[in-house]
Amino acid sequence: MNIIKRELKANLKSLLFWIIPLGAVMYAASVEFNAFAGDSAIADAMKQFEFMFKALGSSVADMTKPEGFISIVSLYIYLPLAIYSGLLGSGIVSKEEKDKTAEYLFTLPVKRYEVIRAKLIVAVVYSMVINLAIVGTVYLTYLRFEVSDGYFRFMSNMSLGVFLTQLIFLGIGMLISSVLKQYKKSGSITIGLLMGTFMLSILIGMVDGKLDFLKFVVPFQYFPSADMLAGTFNFGYVIITLVVTLISVVGTFYFYKNRDLHI
Amino acid sequence: MNVIEFNKLTKYYGDVKGCKDVDFNVKQGEIFGFIGPNGAGKSTTIRSMLSLIYPTSGSVTIFGKDAIEFGSEVRKEIGYLPSEVFYYDKMKVIDLLEYSASFYDRDCTDRIKELAEIMELNLNRRIQDLSYGNKKKVGIVQGLLHSPKLLVLDEPTSGLDPLMQQKFFKLIAEENKKGATVLFSSHILSEVQQLCDRVAIIKDGEIVSVEDVKALQHDNYKKFTVRGTGLNNGRFNIDGVTQLVERDDKVKFFYKGDINKIIEIVSKLVLTDLVVEEPTLEEIFMHYYE
Numbered sequence: 367m368n369i370i371k372r373e374l375k376a377n378l379k380s381l382l383f384w385i386i387p388l389g390a391v392m393y394a395a396s397v398e399f400n401a402f403a404g405d406s407a408i409a410d411a412m413k414q415f416e417f418m419f420k421a422l423g424s425s426v427a428d429m430t431k432p433e434g435f436i437s438i439v440s441l442y443i444y445l446p447l448a449i450y451s452g453l454l455g456s457g458i459v460s461k462e463e464k465d466k467t468a469e470y471l472f473t474l475p476v477k478r479y480e481v482i483r484a485k486l487i488v489a490v491v492y493s494m495v496i497n498l499a500i501v502g503t504v505y506l507t508y509l510r511f512e513v514s515d516g517y518f519r520f521m522s523n524m525s526l527g528v529f530l531t532q533l534i535f536l537g538i539g540m541l542i543s544s545v546l547k548q549y550k551k552s553g554s555i556t557i558g559l560l561m562g563t564f565m566l567s568i569l570i571g572m573v574d575g576k577l578d579f580l581k582f583v584v585p586f587q588y589f590p591s592a593d594m595l596a597g598t599f600n601f602g603y604v605i606i607t608l609v610v611t612l613i614s615v616v617g618t619f620y621f622y623k624n625r626d627l628h629i
Numbered sequence: 630m631n632v633i634e635f636n637k638l639t640k641y642y643g644d645v646k647g648c649k650d651v652d653f654n655v656k657q658g659e660i661f662g663f664i665g666p667n668g669a670g671k672s673t674t675i676r677s678m679l680s681l682i683y684p685t686s687g688s689v690t691i692f693g694k695d696a697i698e699f700g701s702e703v704r705k706e707i708g709y710l711p712s713e714v715f716y717y718d719k720m721k722v723i724d725l726l727e728y729s730a731s732f733y734d735r736d737c738t739d740r741i742k743e744l745a746e747i748m749e750l751n752l753n754r755r756i757q758d759l760s761y762g763n764k765k766k767v768g769i770v771q772g773l774l775h776s777p778k779l780l781v782l783d784e785p786t787s788g789l790d791p792l793m794q795q796k797f798f799k800l801i802a803e804e805n806k807k808g809a810t811v812l813f814s815s816h817i818l819s820e821v822q823q824l825c826d827r828v829a830i831i832k833d834g835e836i837v838s839v840e841d842v843k844a845l846q847h848d849n850y851k852k853f854t855v856r857g858t859g860l861n862n863g864r865f866n867i868d869g870v871t872q873l874v875e876r877d878d879k880v881k882f883f884y885k886g887d888i889n890k891i892i893e894i895v896s897k898l899v900l901t902d903l904v905v906e907e908p909t910l911e912e913i914f915m916h917y918y919e
Contacts, residue, residue, distance in 0.1 A: 368728060368731040368732065372717075372728060376717070376719070465715060465717070465718070466713075466715035467715050467716060467717060468681070469676075469681060469711050469715065470711075470714070470715060470716055470771075472679075472680075472681055473679050473681065473704060473707070473709040473711075474704065474729060474732040475701045475702070475704040475705040475732050475733065476701055476704075476732055477700070477701045480701075624683075625683075626642075626681070626682035626683060627681045627682065629676065629681060629682075
């Protein structure tokens, strides 16, 4: 419990540094939407750029309606939240060695798995908090427009879709920090991996179906906002997400417990 | 009873030897010195016994339990002071000490205050604002706050001014009197001489010798300085003499053995001066490192 408390405190500032600007951007987007709301001319014009939105992983939706607009800007929810969770996962594990506090912490009467367990709990909780805060902000800020009956359902689907994406990168981040000798680079490696898959995701969207077989290595393609809008979760991808996350977490516990600490 | 038993402890970092076949025991209630130059394998040995790193082969038993398998249990009764202390920079000293205390089953509040007072440590400052010496003081309080039965000190005095060093030594001696066993690693021999009962000497990762500190000084070597004329003729080159330096007017050497043999040689000479001294630990240890 004491480790959880400390980690919650130690990572709170960074959580707020992510939530506040992201929330502000989301609010600004809703102000932007004000101009589109209900304007059919814009809806026609946007159709011309269909390919571009597809490429960016956003859906081609009616952006004169809140759901449609949000699904188009959803990229700005998926990507930063995945980055947050990836960095949190890799950072929370590697930090003790990076800051050289491992020699202090692990000479206390504590088991390594207890430390990792506490860190995992905090990372999952904070991933949830940022998810609810950002998706919640978006949900609330668009309530001032005319929303359809399916609005809440869409937003809660998206929250879950984003959270599953976060979990993958959180798990991978933790695993990288516990396996690699270059624990100092674990953060940048995690982000590199994340941006790499994101670029791949754009590529897959651009070439229109030709690279679909690569989708399974790109978490950003698992739960696209179009699916969230339609209310469907691809069962296979849900399984992949859970399996990858589980393997990463089990791997983290295993490798971190059995290796020498870098001091 | 042995508090620590090293059993052929060996640690390789890949191909690089950290320590090899480390094999000695620390008895209950003693202050045991662990001596060697930088990079000899002291910290590797200590980190293995605290399961920060895992031995390649061999084992360490502490309080009769395997130090790796029962690591967290064993560490309840260990206080550790590393050579370089690093703590969470953003925390206040008192918060860090209370956080440390929260891992033990006893109330340490009074002891923290007491120790902070002795070490003249301000509890309300942030770790990041502390000087190196003050961080070290935090380390001392943190290592002692739970009144551990075993103290493991890895080059503990670096960064402390002489006054604080003496206070610290006094603290260690008090803890020892109360029953704590101490493993004291250092490359400074005088402090080992001051505190320790026995000492293990490590060189290139291997234990060269385990000696009684007092016996080491009294029974072993004597340092001879002979002054006179016409001395440079190899007369002193007998069994038991080491580090012989012969000049015409002065001969210096260390001798271990029957003192009468030296007296016999000396009695035949006309000397201006003869000095027989206890060698310092430094001089004794130089034998092991040549």
